[in-house]
Amino acid sequence: MIDFHCHLDLFPDPQNVLEGIDARGTYVLAVTTTPKAWRGTKKLVGDRKRVRVALGLHPELVAHRHQELPLLCGLLPEARYVGEIGIDGSPPHRDSLDLQKAVFDRILTECAALGGRVMTIHSRGAASAVLDALERRPNAGVPILHWFSGSTKELTRAVQIGCWFSVGPAMLKSRKGRELASAMPIDRMLTETDAPFARDGEHPLMPWQAYDSLLVLEMLHGVDRKALALQMKRNLKRLAQYATA
Structure with missing residues (x-):
């Protein structure tokens, strides 16, 4: 099982979640919302082989935490995975849109200067702006658009640029x-969960529930879920190889 976008440190009891991850052999990318959370999350994860920690600055927090950008840039040489980063154009965050764009562009520039990173990217209400930035920095790394909600035209463009x-x-x-x-x-x-923000009824999704997605993807793509699971593992392996290159 693979959960490629999970806010592990924001669960009420992260250690309990980690025990569940260990028991089920789940592969997890634990994203962070601020650079200050990165080292603490890495310490929490320890030497687990199936859990990686991404260095992030969430666009929803940029208005109040943009002063942490130099810290993020300073930590980037140590981080092979970056996220959650991006731009949020939804109404509550439009006032900081220009600042968000500047911060995102700087992060992409720094990633490119270091040879590229695997990036998990937020683009709610701002898909075109995110794609514009990625096109300006094609060497920033591998962009993974998490929970993409843009238009079909924007999706086509995203696929075309890789x-x-x-x-x-x-x-x-x-x-x-x-x-x-x-x-x-x-x-x-x-597959991802975006837990604990994404929920299953009254409870947050757990990382090992990410493969519930395969039941729907099987119908959408006409591919057996076992074949889909194998494909996801191949995809993860390709990204891991890029991250360690």
Whole structure:
């Protein structure tokens, strides 16, 4: 099982979640929302082989935490995975849109200067702006658009410029989410939960529930879920090879 976008440090009891991850052999990318959270999350994860920690600065927090950008840039040489980063154009965050764009562009520039990183990217309400930035910095690394919610035209553009995608059970509950997922190339797709923000009823999704997505993807792509699971593992291996190159 693979959960390529999980806010491990934001669960009420992260250690309990890690024990569940260990018991099930789940592969997890633990994203962070601020650079200050990165070292603490790495310490929490310890030497686990199946869990990696991404260095992030969430766009929703940029207005109040942009002063942490130099810290992020200073830590980048130590981090092979970057996220959650990106741009949020939803109404509550439009006032900081210009600042978000500047921060995202700087992160991409720094990633490119270091030879590229595997990046998990937020693009809610700002898909075109995110794609514009990625086109300006084609050497920034491998962009994975998490929970993509743009238009079909923006999706086509994202595919053309080489983006990957991570999809989860919460995304696939909506008709639009399913329509977008049906057009995503399965050789550039991974499963995620976006937990604990994404929920299963009254409870947060757990990382080992990311493969619930395969039940829907099987119908959308006409590919057996076992074959999809193997494809996800191949995809993860390709990204891991890039991250360690």
